[in-house]
Amino acid sequence: MSASGEVRPARYPDGRLRRRGQAAVTAQPGPGPAVSRNAIAAAVADAHRREWAFVLAATARVTRDLDAAEECVQDAYVAALDAWARQGVPRNPGAWLTTAARHRALDTLRRDRTLRAKLPLLIVPEPASGQEGEDGADVIGDDRLRLIFTCCHPALAREAQVALTLRLVCGLTTAEIAQAFVVSEPTMAARVTRAKKKISTARIAYRMPEAAELPDRLDAVLTVIHLLYTTGHTDPHGASLVRPDLVERAIGLARMLHELMPDEPEVGGLLALLLITDARRATRTDANGSLQLLEQQDRSLWDGGAIAGGGALVTEALRGGRPGRFALQAAIAALHAEAPSYAATDWPQLLLLYDRLLRAWPSPVVALNRAVVTSMVSGPEAALGEIAALEQDGRLDGYRYLPATKADLLRRLDRRAEARQSYQDALDLTENAAERAFLAGRIGEMSSSD
């Protein structure tokens, strides 16, 4: 009960309902401090967004069980609502929450001997310093990297990696994750439960990968973050083109990873790629929600600060030779973003970057994008040759951007009947409403007789 007599709903700060039987933390009635309840709720919500991963990662080390850790951390956030109302918001909310969650974990462990006996569900190999105290109170290290590498372990399916990362690293509810990926909540709950069970049953270690395995393991983490971004960037099912929640979560994760691994060029590359791509977000659709191509976008509306920040990261990531696929994609995005106009883009330089990218990452999607650049350097006719090779290759069968790109090249050559057919092929493969409207418009243009 609050001082105003209003009953606090039994919910966690993130909106999750508290389980029955869990006592609500009682607030002191009487004269409260000057801080308003709204301000406290906002501070707790902010700490939830910023500190969840830090607090959970540190608590999992004590509980050695992810479910138990999640409960303790949720309880700590609930406790914060009252404690902060009485004592004020602590200077370091993350440390306060971690201490509260870990105390709760230790209490539970002391009380529950059977739980303690079956603990090593989630094993934590001793760190080199050998400092991992039984009571956990001595070390409050930053375990966020352990957490994210565990969530993205290659023994878990990609969709499970994505779900676990959102759940455990970002603190999203199962309902929110289900909504983001357009599956039912029970389906997503089952996916999360299965993944957690595999972590404990197969004993996926809660640790940083060793140096030899780091490149592959890091690539998996970066792929998951990039997938979150692209899912948010072009909502594959929805009416609008961008789902800002996932986009912001992905950028937040990339920032966190960059802060924790500042010397990994690919991490800087991914962050740069996301920042630069996102700088154009406002211009990807016009006021009516219609898709705007790169050449149609109003460059004065791009976020210059984000582009400059991303550009600096690109320079950093390209230093030291042999850049990886994320650094090279970021370099390509930066070159586009820094060009004064579509026509004045440095296409020959882009072609060089695409060649390097193809060597680092021989993907047919990269080859498709390279074909667009070829058309700007050597003309649409030359690019059609590269498209034909990709059609022959077959790996892009069913990929809507292949016929869409081909259609555009044919349109530029004024081969209208063929262009129309290719636009139709692309339309048949597209679900996103904004993209469908664009393609239908082009089909109309190719049909009109002039």
Place this chain on the structure above:
Amino acid sequence: MAQYAILIYEAEQGYANAGQEIWQQAMESHGRFAAQVGERGAKITGGDALEPTSTATSIRNDIVTDGPFAETKEALGGFYVIEARDLDHAIEIAKLCPAPFGGVEVRPIMDTSGG
């Protein structure tokens, strides 16, 4: 330490068509594997090779039939039981396990002691 089974799935044709020499090589590579497991801090606690599925008999609902439980291109041809620190350690070991005509699957052994 935890226990894992390394299940070896291979195309049986591979060995059926192979000469004595291939068979000999397979035996030697399994011998080397056994030595490597110890060097890497894990332990083999069990395992065997199985005769081909042409010798298998399946029983389902008391009905006895000729052949393996499921007809697949790559059949279970043998297995090891190992002790390893965690899944990453088990995977490191499993990667060394010879399976020239297929691959291996790692499964945690269930603790049925009920404690």
